[in-house]
Amino acid sequence: SPATTTVTITGAGGQIGYALLFRIAAGEMLGADRPVRLRLLEIPQGVRGAEGAALELQDCAFPLLRDVEVTDDPSSAFEGCQIALLVGARPRGPGMERGDLLAANASIFGPQGAALNATAADDVRVVVVGNPANTNALIAAASAPDIPSDRFTALTRLDHNRALGQLSAALEVRPDEIDRLAIWGNHSATQFPDVSHALVRSEPVADALATRLGGRAQAAAWLDDVFLPRVAGRGAEIIEVRGSSSVASAANAAIEHVRDEQAGTSWTSAAVVSRGEYGVPEGLVCSFPVSSDGGDYRVIEGLPIDDRARTRIDASVAELVSERDAVRALGVL
Ligand code: NAI
Numbered sequence: 578s579p580a581t582t583t584v585t586i587t588g589a590g591g592q593i594g595y596a597l598l599f600r601i602a603a604g605e606m607l608g609a610d611r612p613v614r615l616r617l618l619e620i621p622q623g624v625r626g627a628e629g630a631a632l633e634l635q636d637c638a639f640p641l642l643r644d645v646e647v648t649d650d651p652s653s654a655f656e657g658c659q660i661a662l663l664v665g666a667r668p669r670g671p672g673m674e675r676g677d678l679l680a681a682n683a684s685i686f687g688p689q690g691a692a693l694n695a696t697a698a699d700d701v702r703v704v705v706v707g708n709p710a711n712t713n714a715l716i717a718a719a720s721a722p723d724i725p726s727d728r729f730t731a732l733t734r735l736d737h738n739r740a741l742g743q744l745s746a747a748l749e750v751r752p753d754e755i756d757r758l759a760i761w762g763n764h765s766a767t768q769f770p771d772v773s774h775a776l777v778r779s780e781p782v783a784d785a786l787a788t789r790l791g792g793r794a795q796a797a798a799w800l801d802d803v804f805l806p807r808v809a810g811r812g813a814e815i816i817e818v819r820g821s822s823s824v825a826s827a828a829n830a831a832i833e834h835v836r837d838e839q840a841g842t843s844w845t846s847a848a849v850v851s852r853g854e855y856g857v858p859e860g861l862v863c864s865f866p867v868s869s870d871g872g873d874y875r876v877i878e879g880l881p882i883d884d885r886a887r888t889r890i891d892a893s894v895a896e897l898v899s900e901r902d903a904v905r906a907l908g909v910l
Pocket of ligand 1: 732764
């Protein structure tokens with residue numbers, strides 16, 4: 578029978594943590610044949626919340642769950658860790674400037690990267706969920722010099738799934754009938770959800786939209802004026818309607834991100850460390866269309882990028898560059 582996989586979740590006492598733990602323990606992330614050991618990292622104020630979740634995990638009597646440990650010490654949380662979901666982050670408080678937010682998160686993701694470097698397993702894979710996710714991943718990777726940087730990713734699968742949801746409603750097809758959609762750039766309002774390579778039942782999405790909406794101009798207008806702002810602004814829409822941020826959908830996306838990286842996929846979106854693909858400066862953690870052969874996510878190369886896409890990708894990458902420069906100015910990188 579397969580060996581037990583050690584999974585560390587930071588911020589495990591928070592909302593996304595609560596939506597993640599039970600699905601991971603039920604086998605939805607790694608498969609119904611892979612036992613898991615959970616390590617839950619919290620700050621001291623969050624430890625009771627995580628301990629409560631651990632009690633409930635016991636009460637589920639999951640056959641795959643081998644062990645649960647709650648701690649506020651990063652070194653023991655990452656001991657032997659093979660999959661790290663870095664969820665806990667410092668949210669933007671009232672009146673907090675972007676520089677303050679980046680600094681507060683650098684003081685979380687720097688030490689966590691260092692702790693991963695010191696104690697994680699050789700095959701560790703890390704996904705950052707806590708915002709600003711791309712730059713937090715950059716900081717964690719930079720703080721873990723012995724871990725190959727392609728092991729660090731940031732979550733844009735929620736944006737990818739949101740885009741699939743919108744397209745599937747507009748085209749009246751199932752989400753799994755749409756393929757080759759891409760999220761480029763930062764997990765922020767500047768992201769570019771790109772349908773230019775996407776297919777619906779093997780037909781270009783652009784053609785299907787033009788047929789449905791009455792022409793190419795109408796399709797282009799819908800993409801710019803409806804689809805793109807809806808996807809990029811979905812987090813705010815959820816807060817406004819639900820009165821609370823995206824939690825279950827974020828946890829679902831994190832599970833699918835890890836599942837597909839481990840099981841392999843021919844196409845999804847994830848933020849990975851750029852090697853200069855598509856002109857994105859090397860070292861930035863940027864969302865791209867990616868594939869996996871069961872190891873790490875790799876950028877799908879060679880796609881044609883038209884002027885509209887180029888402009889939008891460049892704008893989001895410029896934001897990533899400014900976040901990186903702000904972190905550098907703090908002396909973190
Ligand atoms: P939450 O506030 O309910 O939970 C966060 C938890 O992290 C808290 O329990 C807190 O005590 C803990 N925490 C804070 N600093 C920590 C540290 N240094 N070490 C360990 N734990 C720490 O927030 P929620 O709703 O669970 O969201 C978590 C993060 O996920 C937020 O940053 C949010 O912006 C982000 N997010 C990212 C999405 C994405 O698509 N990338 C989507 C939705 C949310």
